[in-house]
Amino acid sequence: MSMLETLFQKVLQVSMSTSIVIGVLLLLLPLINRSYSAKWRYLVWLIIAVRLLIPFSPSIAGEAPVTIPSVSQNVQIPIPLPANTNLSEQTNIIPTQPTPVVTPNSSAVRTITLADLLPVIWLIGAILFMTYYFAGYIVFRKSAMRFSEIVEDEQTLATFSQMKQEMGTKGNIELIRSKKVQSPMITGFVKPIFLLPYVEYSEADLELIMKHELIHYKHKDIWNKLVMVVANAVHWFNPLVYVMRYRSNADIEMACDSELVEGTGTEFRKQYSETILSAIHKGRERETVFSTYFYGGVKTMKERLGNIFDGGGKRGGIVALCLVVAAVIVIGALVACGGSTAAELTAEEKAQITELLDNFGRELTNVTIIDPENVVAEQIKEHYTPYLTSNLLSKWVLDPSLAMGRTTSSPWPDRIEVDSMEKVDSDRIKVQGYVVWVASGGQNGLKVTAKVPAVFFVKKDSSTGKFLIDNAFSNKYAFYDTEELTKMLQSVLPEAGSQSEPFIVATWPLIDGSEEEIALAYMGTGGAYVDYYTLCIGQDDKLALANFKDEDGAVGPHVFAEGASVKHEVRLSVYNASPLNFYVYQYQVDRDDSDAISNIDVEAYRWNMDAQVFEFDADASQQFKEELENSLDVDKVILAQLSNALREALVANYSPYYKDIGIHLTLDPRADSFTVKDGVASAILDANITATLKAEKLEDMPFVKGMLDYLESVRSTLTDAQLDAANDVIDDWKSELSGYIGKPEPTSYATYKVVARVDDSGNIDKDTVKFYIEQPSTTGSGFEFYPVPDPMFDSEETLYRNGQNAVKEAIEKAGK
Known part of the structure; x- marks a missing residue:
């Protein structure tokens, strides 16, 4: 056995035995979190990480070595890569039969086996893992320093110096602002630097941020994270090690929070929590794992906030936790011997779930997603409450755009057809099926227009014993x-x-x-x-x-x-x-x-x-x-809705013929240009519209096409004078229209009035919206508002006929 194979076997032994400890600790995590402080929790994770890096176990009599079955055939094994590893293509290792070597005692030819391949794959994976993270660290640091400047603001430097003194920090830490970081952090193993984003912080927030990071520095958390990453690299094939590293990072942040708020009151903890929340930024730059960034990730935010306000005393003591680790090794060994899979669904359960989705499917047409949000929220509560968990119901009520329902007057969702059910864990069932959309027509009065894939996650309510939908989505890519x-x-x-x-x-x-x-x-x-x-x-x-x-x-x-x-x-x-x-x-x-x-x-x-x-x-x-x-601005909500209604109408009317449509609407300066009276809102808006014709050549324009087609259809019956007249009118129109091809038309200016009914909550009723355009009065005195035609522009068929008529009139005049 080669040295690499021996090392790999020992790594497997350590990984398997330690996984029992990690697994049971994760199972007991709610109890451990309630009883023990974050500081001692992450110390236990660190001890386990160190154990993962020691590739040997105590000798036990009769211990059976970890063996890998020998496979005497060619095998094809894709190399698993760490998450985020971007390669142009992933190479498969395909071993081939070696050339036979005949010796006096040779009776068979040795083939490359799975046992031969796995140690090599493990080593390649570990190297790739470490290369990825260290390369990311180097790239991040260079990028952060490239777009940075040393902080020279005296007040900020004075605050930093004061915080270092209060925290008892003696190291030389350089304070730098960088455009490439979104939250404060300390990075660097030998020469640490404190990176601040280009964000204005209050004096109080800045002090808390600095204290937080200096606690990380005092705890040597960057080095602790390095140990975790190296352990993860060696055991990259073990998913529990990834989970452990994530939990360790969370506990590192909470240990830092706990130390900072220790002995403080509710007001201070509230202020500190607000400081953490303010770290949420509009963008997300990739951080380096080898840093202590102030914003520890959204997944741990809820835990951190709960930890900050947890005033109950928690026990420390590495001895107690080591006893827990020792105990769970025995328990873990027993658990590892067993194992069960989720039970199959019974016929009764399948029938109950099918009935649930049948009933829910019939309600889909009663919830119109494009209605105002407050209206949709009420529809969801009225029609969906009996079928959804409280979690999904509140999610859809808060953001109705995520809900399933009706999006047009026709077609509409008619029912749900169930295709398959799968129990994904002890209390959740994944159901795949289709939302069937129908419209008027067909032999039975309705015709199916589409069957859209849909996925539903169903779970049983513990209090009622009924199945409810816990998540649902429907679109082409649902499967x-x-x-x-x-x-x-x-x-x-x-x-x-x-x-x-x-x-x-x-x-x-x-x-x-x-x-x-x-x-x-x-x-x-x-x-x-x-x-x-x-x-x-x-x-x-x-x-x-x-x-x-x-x-x-x-x-x-x-x-x-x-x-x-x-x-x-x-x-x-x-x-x-x-x-x-x-x-x-x-x-x-x-x-x-x-x-x-x-x-x-x-x-x-x-x-x-x-x-x-x-x-x-x-x-x-x-x-x-x-x-x-x-x-x-509450006073302008109605005006914004009227403006949006006009913009949508203009875009809808321009889109069939124009591209690159630009619409700028402003409230007309005249008096009473915006009013709300007796439940009716009215706004007079000035519109500046720029657009470019979609037609790329004159012959694409329906009007020109109509002229050319009509001339061709009657050309053989025309006199020379009529033919000349027809060509003249076509040339005149071509000359005029050619200036609009391929470039924006001159800005169009118009004044519109938008009128709609409005409810007590300030939401307009879209079904009552009416549009008017200001034009010279038909009586010849001033200007008046006239209803806007619907559609605003002639159809292609009408334009085509108008082109025909223009040539026809020219021919008729020339024939007289």
């Missing part, structure tokens, strides 16, 4: 392979899939009739205050991450946040009036102590069809920011 989607999302957010299965929330076609579409992916991670999403491009039933070009010109995938705390709110919004006007907005709203808005930050990205990338749009960002400011 998309979860493992493949998770792996793709983890390339941009390592935590993807850590809370729940990622899934596709919604899709939008890029071009009518095209298979290519945009898909919004929920990343299956988050915490008490925030969830994360990203966008994908879907084509031929496959998904790929969408690319974004930021304001600095960098191109790559982008992670969007959704969530809110007491003083901060971050939201994602998608606006898809047409493929050429497909925008994605990320906005953040911050409030001060009086609940007044102190800051609004907006990033808008517009889809570039040619480059196949979402590009940062500064003008759209500013416009959306202005509209958001108005919408958040």
Whole structure:
């Protein structure tokens, strides 16, 4: 046996025995968290990590070595890679039969076996793992230092010096501001640096941030994290080690929090919690694992806040916890001998779940997702409450855009057809099926227009014994392979899939009739205050991450946040009036102590069809920011809704014929241009509209096509004079229209009045919206508002006939 094989066997022995300890500790984690402090918890994780790095076990008489079965055949084994490892292609190792070597005692030819391959694969995996993290650390540090400057502000330096003195820190730590960090952190093993983002902090917040990081420095947490990463690298094949490393990071943060708030009152703890929450930022830069960043990750935020306000005394003592470790080794050995799988569903359970989804499916048509949010929320509570868990019901009520329901007057969701059921764990069942959409028509009065894939997670309510829907989504990609989607999302957010299965929330076609579409992916991670999403491009039933070009010109995938705390709110919004006007907005709203808005930050990205990338749009960002400011002002909510209604109507009417549509609406300066009286709202809005014809040549225009087709149909019957007249009118129109091909038309100016009924909550009734346009009075005195035609522009058929008529009239005049 080679040295590598011997080492690998010992690593396997250590990994298997230590996994029992880790597994049982994780099972007992709620009890341990209640009884023992975070400081002693992470010390136990550190002891286990050190144990994982010692590749031998005490000798036990009769101990059976770990063996790997010999497989006398060629095998193909993909190399597992650490999450986030981006390679142009993943190579498969395919061993081949060696050339026979004949010796006097040889009776068989040795083949390459699985036992030969696994030690090599393990070593390659460990090297790749460490290379990935250390390369990431080097790249991160260089990038952070490249876009940085040494802090020279005397007040900040004085605060830092004072905090070092209070914390008893003697090391030389350089204070630096960097554009490449989103939260404060200390990094560096030999020459530590304290990195601050370009964010303005209050004096109180800055002191807390500095104390927090200096506690990390005092605890030597960067070195502790190094031990954890090396242990993870050696045991990269063991999923429990990944979980242990995550729990260790969480406990490191909570131990730091506990020390900082020890002996303080509720007000101080509240202030410290607000400081942590303020670290939530609109963007997400990849941190290095070898750092102590102030914002420890959204997944641990809820635990940290609970820990901060936990005033109950918790026991310390490494002896007690070592006794627990010793005890769970025995328990773990017994557990390892057993094991059970989730029981199969009974026929009765299947019938109950089918009935649940049948009843829920009949209610889908009663919830209209495109109604105002408060209306949809009431519809959800009225029609869905008997079928959803309280968790899903509150989630859909708070954000109705996530709910299932009706999106158009026709077709509409009629029922749910169940295809399969699978028990994924002891209390959850995954159901796959289809939402059947129907419309009027067919032999029985209804025709099926689509069957959209849908996934439901069902669980039994412990108090009533009834099955309820705990999660649900329906779209083309609902059946998309979860493992493949998770792996793709983890390339941009390592935590993807850590809370729940990622899934596709919604899709939008890029071009009518095209298979290519945009898909919004929920990343299956988050915490008490925030969830994360990203966008994908879907084509031929496959998904790929969408690319974004930021304001600095960098191109790559982008992670969007959704969530809110007491003083901060971050939201994602998608606006898809047409493929050429497909925008994605990320906005953040911050409030001060009086609940007044102190800051609004907006990033808008517009889809570039040619480059196949979402590009940062500064003008759209500013416009959306202005509209958001108005919408958040209670006095302007109704005006914003009227303005949006007009914009949507204009885009809908322009889109069939125009591209690159730009619409800027302002409230007309005349008196009483905006009124709300007796439940009716009215606004007079000035519109500036720029757009470019979709037609790329004159013959694409229905009017020109009508002229040419009519001339060809009657050419043989015309005299020379009539033919000349027809060609003259065609040439005149071509000359006039050619100036509009391929470039924006001159800005169109118009004044509109928008009228709609409004309820007591300030929401307009979209069914009552009416549009009027200001034109010269038919009586010849001044201007008046006249109803806007619906549609505003002639149809292609009408334009085609008008072209025919123009040539026909010219021919008739020439024949007289």
